[in-house]
Amino acid sequence: MLSHFDWDEHLWAAIGPGSKSGLEKMLGSTVRGNEEEAMKYLHGSLHSHFTRLGITDDNVPRKCDERPSGLSMVDIEHSVCEYDKYCRARFPQLKGKRTEIKKRFTPKALDNKPYTADLPDKWRKPPTAHKVPKPPAVRKSENGEEVYEVSHIVAEREKADKNTVARSSTKRFLVRWKGWGPEDDWWMSEDDLRDAQDILRTWNAIKYGIQEGMEKVRNDPYSKTPSRLTSTQSRRRSSKF
Known part of the structure; x- marks a missing residue:
C-alpha cells in the first residue's frame, strides 16, 4: 500500500x-x-x-x-x-x-x-456511524401489539414440529421489515404472514424460478441462461405452493 x-x-x-x-x-x-x-x-x-x-x-x-x-x-x-x-x-x-x-x-x-x-x-478508521430513525408502527393490533410493514422475505427454512407424533416440518421465513436493517430480521411462520400474501407469492415465484433454472442447467449445462418466468407462470406456480 x-x-x-x-x-x-x-x-x-x-x-x-x-x-x-x-x-x-x-x-x-x-x-x-x-x-x-x-x-x-x-x-x-x-x-x-x-x-x-x-x-x-x-x-x-x-x-x-x-x-x-x-x-x-x-x-x-x-x-x-x-x-x-x-x-x-x-x-x-x-x-x-x-x-x-x-x-x-x-x-x-x-x-x-x-x-x-x-x-x-x-x-x-471505521466509517462514521449515522443514526437513522426507525419507521414507526403502521398500526396496533386488537391486543395492542405494534404492527409493522413487511418489505420482503430474505430466506426460508424448515423447522421440525416437536409437538406432533409425526414430527412434521413447518416452514419459517426470514422477514425484512420496511425501513429496518438485516439486524432486525425475524423468523416467522406462514400463518404469521397471512396479511402479507403478496410478499409470499413474490417469494414463491422467485424460488420456483431459481429451481427451474437450476434444473435446466443440470439437464443441459451448456445451454443459454433460461429466461425469466412470465407473471402468469409465476402466479400459477406460486398458487401450488
Whole structure:
C-alpha cells in the first residue's frame, strides 16, 4: 500500500474488463452499461446474503480489527474478476473475447521505497456511524401489539414440529421489515404472514424460478441462461405452493 493515497475504497473501485465479463456471466447481458450500479448492489446486499446462508458475523472477512466485517467495493471487484478467470479456466470450450489468463504482476519499488501490506491510516478508521430513525408502527393490533410493514422475505427454512407424533416440518421465513436493517430480521411462520400474501407469492415465484433454472442447467449445462418466468407462470406456480 502507498501511504500517500487517501481515497475512499468504496468510491474509487475501477471496474476492469475481467469484472465486467464476470458480472455479465452472473447477471446476463442486460448489465452492460450498468456495471457500477450492479457492483454497488452486490456491495449493499452482502450482509443479507450472509444471513440467508447462515454465515455469522465472526466468519465474515474484515480488512483489519478496527473495521467492521464485510467486503469493500474493491474486494468485490477483485472477486468478480477472479470468478470470470476461473470460469474461463474451468470451461475453456466456452469462447469469449477474453481468453488470456497468464498475466503476472511483479511489484517494483517506487522512489526506492518498497510496497508494503500496511493499510493507509484512513482505511483503518471505521466509517462514521449515522443514526437513522426507525419507521414507526403502521398500526396496533386488537391486543395492542405494534404492527409493522413487511418489505420482503430474505430466506426460508424448515423447522421440525416437536409437538406432533409425526414430527412434521413447518416452514419459517426470514422477514425484512420496511425501513429496518438485516439486524432486525425475524423468523416467522406462514400463518404469521397471512396479511402479507403478496410478499409470499413474490417469494414463491422467485424460488420456483431459481429451481427451474437450476434444473435446466443440470439437464443441459451448456445451454443459454433460461429466461425469466412470465407473471402468469409465476402466479400459477406460486398458487401450488
